[in-house]
Amino acid sequence: MYRSGFVTVVGRPNVGKSTLLNEIVGEKISIISDKPQTTRNKIQLVYTDRDYQIVFLDTPGIQMPKNKLGEYMLKISKETLEEVDIITFMVDSSFETGRLDNYIIKELGTIKTPIILLINKIDTINKEDVEKLVLKYEQMNMFHKIIPVSAINGTNIDLYIRTVKDLLPEGPQYFPEDMITDQPERFIISEIIREKALLNLQEEVPHGIFVGIEEIKKRQEQDLIDVFATIYCEKESHKGIIIGKNGRMLKTIGQQSRSDIEKLLGSRVNLQIWVKVEKNWREKEAKVKYFGYR
């Protein structure tokens, strides 16, 4: 019997959801950063084995909505929860359940989909504390299974995969086995650039940026691909910071991005990045859609 199904990983920002998916698939596709809120799209990763296929949906970190973008993110997260076969709820063992965890737990309580709880980052705490955490969550009586893991070290990830597999319903192989993501290159490239910007910029800028990819074009008869991108920011002052003194910051972001994009496309790349101010883009719902979060 072939088994297959859709699995989503939810949890508050920064718990390690992208790290988990990358560990499972073994490829760096979703964006990883130590700053919260880096995953905005549903990223689909596909894990195929001889007798089963797991399709992962990486939902945006659920957060109490503060603006239109926040509301939008919460909505897609909830929609995903109703649609999938298995929910994976990830918490971070290095801090207490906070207001947002409780909020997510309340939301999950209203949904019938089976939930696997992953207590992540157990490499940062001792064994007794892990056991205490497991007990605490067992008392909630809402999880199909509770698994302490370390996404970064790969600890107990095999147990997690087996648990998922056992819960999967009978189903077809939805995607070809060599497929690991359905995200177009354009999106992955924009995420690579955004990741490099997040890594290099100071706290006050990153979450107000969006990267648009204008064009990806292969030059005729040359092993060279031109990529034209724009970093949109919310303030004139941010534009200055992103460009940097004598264009140095933008150059660094560009060089680091180019190296990753070349690996992705398997070709030499000429990357041109512009910086534009687009005031309050987060507040404008129409813009949010226009920018492709659907």
Ligand SMILES: Nc1nc2c(ncn2[C@@H]2O[C@H](COP(=O)(O)OP(=O)(O)OP(=O)(O)O)[C@@H](O)[C@H]2O)c(=O)[nH]1
């Ligand atoms: N010590 C430790 N750190 C981890 C582990 N898993 C993830 N991290 C770190 O936690 C930070 C956040 O990880 P992400 O995978 O980006 O978290 P996320 O939940 O996808 O975050 P959002 O995309 O913002 O929702 C990164 O710095 C990771 O390296 C783990 O098992 N142990």
